[in-house]
Every structure is written in C-alpha cells, then in structure tokens.
Amino acid sequence: MDKKYLIPILLSYVAILAALYFAFIYAPTERTMGDVQRIFYFHVPSAWVSFLAFFVVCIASIAFLRTGKESWDILAASSAEIGVLFITIVLITGPMWAKPVWNTFWTWDARLTTSFILWLIYIAYLMLRSYVHDKERGARFAAVFGIIGFLDVPIVYMSIRWWRTLHPAPVMGGKEGSGLAPEMLMTLMICLGAFTILFATLLFLRYKTGMVATEFERLKIKIHS
C-alpha cells in the first residue's frame, strides 16, 4: 500500500486502541446501568462523526454549486457515505444500550425519530446519486438535497432540549446537576478525538478513491476517442 495511505491508517489504529483502553479499562463502571453504559463511549462519538460528515456534505455542496468543480462533488459524496455509516452505527448501538436500560429496543421519541429521519434523508441522498444517469445533473440535485438535508442535524441535536424524551438529557451543557464524572468525561473526549481522526482517515481514503475513479473515466474517454 502507498505510504500516504498507510500513515493516516496507522494514526487511526493507534487512536482507536487508546480509545478502547480508556472505554474498557480506565473508565469506571456506571453505578446503575453497569457495563452496558460503555456503549456510550462509542455511541456518542459516532453521532458526532455523522453530524460532522453531514456538515462537510453541506459545505462541499455549497462549494460545488458555486464553483462547479467536480472535486467538491466527490468530497460531498464521500462524506455522505461515511455519515450514513456512522448514523447507522448510532441507530444500531442505541437500541443495544436501550434494551437493558429502558426495557425496549426502540421508542418513537423525538431524538430517536429525528435520528431515524436523518438516516433516511442521507440514504435517499445516496440513492439519488446512483439513480440519476446524467452525472452532472445528478450532482446538482444531490448538492441541493445535501444542503437541505443538513437542516435535520440541528433538530436532532436540539430534540432532547426542545421536547421531553426518554433519551437521556445532555451530559455536556445540560441542566444543573447533569454532567459526567471526570474519568468518564476524559474517556469521552479521548473517544471523540479518536473517532474524529478515524473520520478524517476514512474521508481521505474515500475521497482519493473517488478522484482516482474520475481520472480513470477521463483516461478511458481519452484513449477510446
């Protein structure tokens, strides 16, 4: 493998190993929920990464509509794919945590429902990209969709503040009395950092693949013409 790919992969590997150490060994066991609460250390960073990914989609889509440069479209498509991967992880790990704590896998409360809608929006975004045959038109449609779709992200984030939900209240920036033990907060920060590095690596790899694929298409047309 090319060295330029190997360095970010190794960096992510080390960051994830550190995150696993903190989540399973350093962080204390939560008193009421027990060990299942450790899902939190990867559930929250996955949600953060999906928000970040959809933010990149939004910014890259605006840049694509302004400049028409294909590289922005490739960046938006790459980030959307990674965002869908992480929001899927959120939607799977959430119920795994909910079942032993709430005694149900799923409930249609505001946070869960808006998260599910976010997942549907970006699944539709990826479907739109693959079903429109005119590539340039598809890219423009997707860019508009990517910008509008991002509107759901602040709604998901604010849902536990705006509505009364079964989902836990925010642990950071929440009401008085909310918050985490210092060791738990430290672990969460390490995990957030590790997942951000992982996101950057995946985005870099996916973007490079997209660029190489575009080059390949150009080369094919050039040779056959």
Next chain:
Amino acid sequence: MSNLTYLFIAYAFIWTAIFLYLLNIGKKLSFIQREIKLLKEDGYKSEGN
C-alpha cells in the same frame, strides 16, 4: 441476554461495519488502479501499432 452480551453486540457491529467499509474502499481502489494500468498498457500498445 445479559448486559455484557448487548455491549459485545454493539462493539462487534461497530468494528465489523468500519472494517467492511475500509475493505470496500481498498477493493475499489485496487480495482481502479489495476484498470488504469491495463488501460495505459493498451494505450501504449495501440500507439506502438
């Protein structure tokens, strides 16, 4: 199911999903690189003829 089983399923899903996605990107990249190599070779051959 015990608490640990749910914890295990959640973590297994996270790493399997990320690993499969990385594998998918790697496969796609090596396929395109191989195709580019073949295309370049074909191009040189036809230029030679």
